Amino acid sequence: MRQLKLPSGNTMPVFGLGTWRMGEHPDRFQSEVAVIRRALDLGISLIDTAEMYGEGGAEDVIGEAIRGVRDELFLVSKFYPHNASRSGVIEACERSLQRMNCDYIDLYLLHWPGSIPLTQTFDALHALQESGKISDFGVSNFDLHDLQAIPESDQPLLGCNQVFYNLAHREVEWQVAGWCRQRGLPMMAYSPLDQAGELLRSPVLAEVADRRDATVAQIALAWLLHQPGTVVIPKSAKPERIEQNLGALDIKLSDGDLQDLDTAFPAPEQAVRLGMR
Numbered sequence: 716m717r718q719l720k721l722p723s724g725n726t727m728p729v730f731g732l733g734t735w736r737m738g739e740h741p742d743r744f745q746s747e748v749a750v751i752r753r754a755l756d757l758g759i760s761l762i763d764t765a766e767m768y769g770e771g772g773a774e775d776v777i778g779e780a781i782r783g784v785r786d787e788l789f790l791v792s793k794f795y796p797h798n799a800s801r802s803g804v805i806e807a808c809e810r811s812l813q814r815m816n817c818d819y820i821d822l823y824l825l826h827w828p829g830s831i832p833l834t835q836t837f838d839a840l841h842a843l844q845e846s847g848k849i850s851d852f853g854v855s856n857f858d859l860h861d862l863q864a865i866p867e868s869d870q871p872l873l874g875c876n877q878v879f880y881n882l883a884h885r886e887v888e889w890q891v892a893g894w895c896r897q898r899g900l901p902m903m904a905y906s907p908l909d910q911a912g913e914l915l916r917s918p919v920l921a922e923v924a925d926r927r928d929a930t931v932a933q934i935a936l937a938w939l940l941h942q943p944g945t946v947v948i949p950k951s952a953k954p955e956r957i958e959q960n961l962g963a964l965d966i967k968l969s970d971g972d973l974q975d976l977d978t979a980f981p982a983p984e985q986a987v988r989l990g991m992r
């Protein structure tokens with residue numbers, strides 16, 4: 716699978732599995748473990764999660780699913796802004812590691828901007844990196860002014876900004892995408908299928924999908940994968956959909972496809988705040 720390079724020199728796959736809404740119901744634990752294992756068998760090696768998902772439940776599911784294969788994977792997790800103090804980040808990371816039965820997280824993100832001074836947060840992230848408990852760190856839901864508020868010495872070290880980004884929500888393109896791309900900072904597009912909402916019912920998307928002999932979900936993902944420095948993390952609890960979504964990696968959109976999608980889903984033409992789910 717295609718990889719992106721992080722400032723640390725580590726690499727990150729461009730396609731991963733989201734896990735929001737997993738780990739919320741004990742009776743679904745085994746079936747969710749099975750879905751993640753199936754996703755790994757299908758070739759997915761990046762898993763995105765957060766301490767917030769199922770209040771640790773999603774990380775518990777992942778911990779069970781990745782037994783014996785952890786080192787083949789790229790694990791992303793996120794900590795709450797209220798845990799962003801120096802000791803809070805370290806303790807949150809320890810809990811996540813314990814739930815996921817592993818020694819390190821590949822990419823550890825501040826879930827959204829909060830009120831704890833970022834100097835404390837980054838101090839803790841450096842300490843975690845030095846002790847080998849995380850390989851890279853980054854942020855999520857950071858708009859331009861949030862990115863600019865990151866200590867200057869840390870800005871070039873960020874591993875990604877995970878953002879709400881899909882064809883129907885291109886707010887990130889107003890300013891954030893330019894800032895990230897100038898610095899070689901990958902963007903990880905969350906809710907890339909717009910949570911299976913209106914986007915997947917778009918007639919234009921259906922038309923392009925028809926032409927490419929693909930599904931609308933594949934086209935939505937292929938469009939994001941066409942954007943420079945962008946990783947996608949669609950979530951599905953259905954193995955057949957995970958397999959289908961992976962097919963997006965093999966689709967090369969033509970200039971005509973891109974033009975049609977751009978006309979139906981234009982980039983913002985005036986100042987707009989970064990969207991969030």
Ligand SMILES: NC(=O)c1ccc[n+]([C@@H]2O[C@H](COP(=O)([O-])OP(=O)(O)OC[C@H]3O[C@@H](n4cnc5c(N)ncnc54)[C@H](OP(=O)(O)O)[C@@H]3O)[C@@H](O)[C@H]2O)c1
Binds near residue numbers: 734905908910957960
């Ligand atoms: N950083 C943040 O603040 C933040 C916020 C939101 C999400 N995230 C991360 O991003 C991941 C993905 O975002 P998301 O879960 O919000 O939304 P999403 O991936 O855009 O959409 C997930 C929804 O789409 C359905 N789906 C998946 N593949 C499909 C297909 N081929 N055809 C039709 N429906 C399909 C899924 O249903 P089934 O499961 O039934 O297939 C699910 O309801 C999350 O799981 C999470 O890891 C991060």
